[in-house]
Amino acid sequence: MDTLRKETLTAAGIDVDNALERFMGKDDFLERMLKKFAADVNYQRLVEAVERQDAEAALQASHTMKGMCGNLSIMELSELFTRQVELFREEKPADAFAMMPEISRLYENVKEAIGAPEA
């Protein structure tokens, strides 16, 4: 992975070294999974579930996002999803829904840094 690429990803809150360790040093594998993350439907599901105030569906999607972010070492976003899942579990859906603007902002950043999905 070249330095520029690494800087871009790091700037979006991805701990690249930490992620690479999890992918056994295979950066093409990490790249593929990052693209998969950017194209994953769970973010859209979460947005829609929040729109119709469906706490259960939102929890499912948020939980999946949390797992993916953790695996890809997308640190800040991972922390946000962790907190959101906790809020749903504590049955505070309003507080969980209220996190969406912050989550969306970070998510879009990460998605942009990752770049276009593979052809």
Place this chain on the structure above:
Amino acid sequence: MGHRIHSVAYRDPQTILIVDDDEINRGILDNIFADDYQVEEAENGRTGLEKILDTPEKYCAVLLDVMMPEMDGLETLRHLKHEELLDEIPVFLITAEANDAVMKEAYRMGVMDVISKPVIPYVVMRRINSVVELFRARRSLSNQVMAQQSELLRQAEQIIRLNRGMIEGLATAIEFRSAESGDHVRRIHDITRYMLKYTEWGEGMEDYDIEQIAQASIMHDIGKIAIPDAVLNKPGRLTPEEFEIMKTHTVQGEQLLEKIPELKENLAYEYAKDIARHHHERWDGRGYPDGLKGDEISPWAQIVSLADVYDALSCKRIYKDAFPREKVVEMIRDGSCGVFNPRLLDAFFSVEDEIAKMYDANGKEDAK
């Protein structure tokens, strides 16, 4: 499961099954283990469970996510526990929610370990490899023990067969001296066994003891080896002196058995001694050699005496022809061959039809 694992073509399981709905997570775990194992993936608990139930012997470890659609990790674990597979296949919970309640429930059900997500490759590798190794070692040890055990059992059975063969051989050799075929001892064995097994005469007896008594009955006339040919094979009636000699086959039989120390190991031994000595005693005390009366005679000696008389009457002997069945029954009932316990006679006549069939099947030559 154990029996399936110990089949001849047994091979250690090599496959790790990853059950997780998150593709990235499956990919990461797959990548960690792909060098050392076969890896299979399932995207939810239900699919994973189906794979395991289909070929449980294939999997050396299962990595199970907790939160999944269709069937979650704990539910999958419950099914595996119910199928008693958790002792055979180590299951690891891989979870982001390592909260107390989930962990407690998982460990209670028998999960091998709980590993938190996101995974750290060298940690998850070490923890899973160690357990897979442990299971392999345990299985190989138990395979060895099983193999040794079945070899010992095979040898023991061989010895028992040899033992039985020698006892029967000895008894048959003695029968041959009195110009009878080996069928006599075989039938005494069968009648004794049948009576003890299927009539109230054998009430309260364990199957094991019945087999031992039947085995012992074969040796009832073993003392005849000490009786001179002139007496043993004399056609016609014996003189009183000759009869006295003939009677000693009972005591001599017991003494002979006592002189074979190896036989003492045999559990039929005590029965055999008692039967050899007392199979000519009679209920009214007029038998020999000890003139025992009534229940002083053991139940096994009593049944062998009756079987011996029934068989002798039913078959041709050097000193007599075979009697027809009705005559045999009549002679036993009226005490022509000595008095038997009325309870024993009741039990005997209740199944005499069945016993007579033994002669249709194998007694033709003797019964002519």
